[in-house]
Amino acid sequence: MTHPSQSYSYASFSPSAPPMPESLGTSRPNYYNQTNYGSVSSHGYPSFPPGTHPDIIRTFQAVDNDRSGFIDETELQRALSSHYQRFSLRTIRLLMFLFKNPNDSLRIGPKEFAALWSCIGQWRGIFERFDRDRSGKIDALELRDALYSIGFAVPASVLQVLISRYDDGTGRRVELNFDSFVECGMIVKGLTEKFKEKDTRYTGSATLTYDTFLTMIIPFLVA
Amino acid sequence: MTHPSQSYSYASFSPSAPPMPESLGTSRPNYYNQTNYGSVSSHGYPSFPPGTHPDIIRTFQAVDNDRSGFIDETELQRALSSHYQRFSLRTIRLLMFLFKNPNDSLRIGPKEFAALWSCIGQWRGIFERFDRDRSGKIDALELRDALYSIGFAVPASVLQVLISRYDDGTGRRVELNFDSFVECGMIVKGLTEKFKEKDTRYTGSATLTYDTFLTMIIPFLVA
Numbered sequence: 001m002t003h004p005s006q007s008y009s010y011a012s013f014s015p016s017a018p019p020m021p022e023s024l025g026t027s028r029p030n031y032y033n034q035t036n037y038g039s040v041s042s043h044g045y046p047s048f049p050p051g052t053h054p055d056i057i058r059t060f061q062a063v064d065n066d067r068s069g070f071i072d073e074t075e076l077q078r079a080l081s082s083h084y085q086r087f088s089l090r091t092i093r094l095l096m097f098l099f100k101n102p103n104d105s106l107r108i109g110p111k112e113f114a115a116l117w118s119c120i121g122q123w124r125g126i127f128e129r130f131d132r133d134r135s136g137k138i139d140a141l142e143l144r145d146a147l148y149s150i151g152f153a154v155p156a157s158v159l160q161v162l163i164s165r166y167d168d169g170t171g172r173r174v175e176l177n178f179d180s181f182v183e184c185g186m187i188v189k190g191l192t193e194k195f196k197e198k199d200t201r202y203t204g205s206a207t208l209t210y211d212t213f214l215t216m217i218i219p220f221l222v223a
Numbered sequence: 224m225t226h227p228s229q230s231y232s233y234a235s236f237s238p239s240a241p242p243m244p245e246s247l248g249t250s251r252p253n254y255y256n257q258t259n260y261g262s263v264s265s266h267g268y269p270s271f272p273p274g275t276h277p278d279i280i281r282t283f284q285a286v287d288n289d290r291s292g293f294i295d296e297t298e299l300q301r302a303l304s305s306h307y308q309r310f311s312l313r314t315i316r317l318l319m320f321l322f323k324n325p326n327d328s329l330r331i332g333p334k335e336f337a338a339l340w341s342c343i344g345q346w347r348g349i350f351e352r353f354d355r356d357r358s359g360k361i362d363a364l365e366l367r368d369a370l371y372s373i374g375f376a377v378p379a380s381v382l383q384v385l386i387s388r389y390d391d392g393t394g395r396r397v398e399l400n401f402d403s404f405v406e407c408g409m410i411v412k413g414l415t416e417k418f419k420e421k422d423t424r425y426t427g428s429a430t431l432t433y434d435t436f437l438t439m440i441i442p443f444l445v446a
Contacts, residue, residue, distance in 0.1 A: 106392055154437065155434050155437070155438070157438065158434070158437045158438050158441055161438075161441050161442050161445060162441050162445060164445060165445040169329055187441065187444055188437075191436070191437060191440060191441070192433075195433055195436050195437075199433070204432055204433050205430055205431060205432045205433070206430070206431060206433075206436070207428055207429070207430040207431075208428060208429060208430075208431060209427055209428045210415075210418055210422070210427050210428070210429075211378050211381065213414070213418050213429070214377065214378070214381045214411075214414060215378070215380065215381050215384075217414060217440055217443070218381055218384050218385050218410065218414070219384050220440070220444055221410055221443055221444065222384060222385060222387060222388040
């Protein structure tokens with residue numbers, strides 16, 4: 001495998017069809033105006049970006065119980081979790097934090113949901129590519145290769161700490177399911193984005209004041 | 224109140240008597256050799272530092288069910304929680320992370336427990352000093368003053384993010400109980416210590432590589 005020469009970079013994902021959770025009804029009234037591409041539809045609900053896959057819109061509608069046009073963390077958890085793939089609230093909160101609208105930290109709307117859904121679909125593809133034995137789990141080395149493949153050169157020592165939270169203490173090799181993989185990936189992605197904001201010339205190092213340092217990190221801790 | 228002139232600094236706490244949780248029996252055999260001040264007692268159990276208050280030793284013994292000389296997170300939670308003061312597992316994990324022995328990330332021994340207990344006692348004193356109306360809660364301003372009083376000059380914007388996790392969404396002013404106060408305090412204390420390791424000359428800013436940045440932060444995220 002060819003490793004990227006820079007110490008970190010961004011992937012340009014090509015959008016892929018997102019996984020479709022099961023048990024999502026399609027009989028709900030379609031109260032989001034799919035042809036109105038403004039930020040608020042003619043019915044007063046926030047609407048989806050142009051070209052949003054109908055499955056994404058249906059999934060959002062199926063969990064937006066109060067028809068507010070926004071979903072909270074438990075609704076997002078329901079939307080993303082299916083029989084095959086359940087997400088912990090910890091991962092959901094991290095996703096909410098990374099994709100949230102700056103004006104509403106507790107809920108996300110159609111635009112953020114569409115971006116998040118697309119991102120999860122891309123990480124699903126990466127996971128399946130590196131889960132070579134189709135066990136539904138990947139180990140530390142596969143995680144490193146997976147992150148490397150999309151431009152994140154994370155030191156082995158950091159990865160060891162990152163996956164230590166999934167160590168059950170039995171001495172067995174740590175393996176990550178898709179939920180944990182997304183959690184690790186989002187931590188690396190989120191921190192890298194924060195770091196890059198302070199390292200605009202891609203030198204691989206950044207000078208931070210104490211205030212900036214706290215401001216960068218604390219949102220991750222409270223997510 | 225006089226604010227410290229430096230942007231951050233450390234408090235030199237004077238040890239105070241720690242709070243004594245209720246319902247801690249004293250009839251357990253005293254299997255820790257309190258007069259042996261080495262790292263392992265003559266009975267093979269790790270022992271407490273010289274001068275450790277007997278209440279601390281009894282509390283540790285009362286929760287160390289398997290007599291291993293080490294306690295895990297749920298045992299620590301029981302040791303610290305009493306009728307008046309319960310700690311969430313989130314706070315407990317953060318405490319474990321900050322006080323752990325580098326060789327054992329899942330358990331703490333007598334030495335770490337004694338340090339942790341003493342620290343909680345000190346934070347209890349600070350909490351009570353700034354909870355001026357004795358409501359058992361402090362608000363954002365009192366939190367800022369409390370952190371300032373022990374040398375942590377945390378920007379108001381950072382504090383807002385820090386306490387946002389306790390916002391119940393009702394629009395009411397956020398107030399912290401002692402558990403949440405300790406959690407906030409430990410986040411600030413832990414991150415400040417990490418930053419200071421990279422700012423040894425106290426300039427208020429530090430240059431970090433991408434690897435160092437990740438290595439500093441990720442342990443907090445997985446704690």
